[in-house]
Amino acid sequence: MASSALPGQLLGPTKSNNIGAGTHISSSNLYASIAGPLTSNPSTSKSSPAPTISISRPSGDLLPEVNTTIIGKITRTNPRQASLSILALGPTGAHVLREPLPALIRQQDIRATEVDKVKMAECFRVGDVVRANVISLGDERAYYLSTARNELGVVMAWSEAGNVMVPVSWREFVDEATGAREGRKVAKPV
Structure with a gap:
């Protein structure tokens, strides 16, 4: 476990x-x-x-720094950015935060190539669990994150039917119960 x-x-x-x-x-x-x-x-x-x-709820106050890998949950999306709550620090989420921290992934920070062709709806959906890297401490409202590396992106996703999905490529998840495929920016397993 x-x-x-x-x-x-x-x-x-x-x-x-x-x-x-x-x-x-x-x-x-x-x-x-x-x-x-x-x-x-x-x-x-x-x-x-x-x-x-x-x-149990974790103790201690941890804060992300630039180049820290985080685990977070998407809370809102629009065509230009995704909002998320940072839940844990580290590539596997080993250091769980006491309180979630606000963060943003901007459209230009999702992929390293073909940035102008990125469509937010094909990369993230509300509820997705994401592994990302802190690229800026941002402002008083949110940290800025990036998923522009192969090992960064969606690590856990649920289909529109509410079923847990599994990745089938670097850009797609499938709902094994219904066979439905949905686009995501999939994280390569670490």
């Missing part, structure tokens, strides 16, 4: 895991409700031998 979780992340089936703090159940599966470090405590009950999975 991963050492930290992001909101909406699948933690496992409820038949082999008990619900704990910071988690919720949907369709017989256990999901993360908040971002934070995961703990798995052995069961003390004879009727339910499965461990209890919990997520």
